[in-house]
Amino acid sequence: MKVLTLIVTYNEAENIAALVPEVLRYVPTSSVLVVDDASPDGTASVVSALAQQDSRVSVICRQGERGYGSAMIAGMRHAIAAGFDAVLTLDADFSHNPADLPKLLSALDAADVTIGSRYTGGVRVLNWDVKRLLLSLGANAYVRYLSGLQCVDCTSGFRGYRASALARVDLGSIRTSGYAFLPELLFTLGAVSIDEVPICYTERRVGESKMSKRVIAEAILRPWILAARRIGRGKTVVPPRRVAPGAAATDQ
């Protein structure tokens, strides 16, 4: 299986310098693509220097465009066009442990999409205060209710995708820019099989979160569009959910 690990970045120079070698350590057969939005801290130059030493590494530096969602779409389109079979995604800030990537990849043998899930079989989040945790759990419950998605952790960006599943849909129809992109992509993928793999999430130690009022407003409003699309579909299409072996099934 030809695998691309996709990392989107904004101002992650220090993190990305450490993360790319870690990704390649855990998934040496993978290529790594970083999609950066011309970060003022020079993230793209850091990746370019890594790319000169290792042909598995590449960077797309977008000018005049910002957004988690559109950067993800750019990377996914690249993966499809370049003939990759699988795409793994993780945040640059070490919230997602690259040591878990092989689990997400091997679960793709039996699923179209795999999700590194913070909330399957318990709650595994480090260094979040209760308010932040409740916000995340609330956001998940909210989006599940409106969209009909059946995954426990719909807003996790730690994922694996079969490229064939991504290629079947119009990625350009997804206009969300913040993390609301993540449930919207699952909704758009339709009846794909999904495995949730339990992972532990750790809040970033270096750099700053890009969570903004705009991103939060989008995350509140956007699921209503999914609710409307759900009615429009006539018959609700929700991805069948399977829990990875070893994980206790909990519905929240």
Ligand SMILES: Nc1nc2c(ncn2[C@@H]2O[C@H](COP(=O)(O)OP(=O)(O)O)[C@@H](O)[C@H]2O)c(=O)[nH]1
């Ligand atoms: N290319 C790009 N990446 C972004 C943008 N906003 C966030 N990211 C990246 O998306 C990932 C998750 O963002 P982060 O700020 O950690 O979000 P949080 O974990 O929800 O606080 C990180 O790798 C960020 O650098 C953006 O506008 N463009």
Ligand SMILES: [Mg+2]
């Ligand atoms: Mg983060």
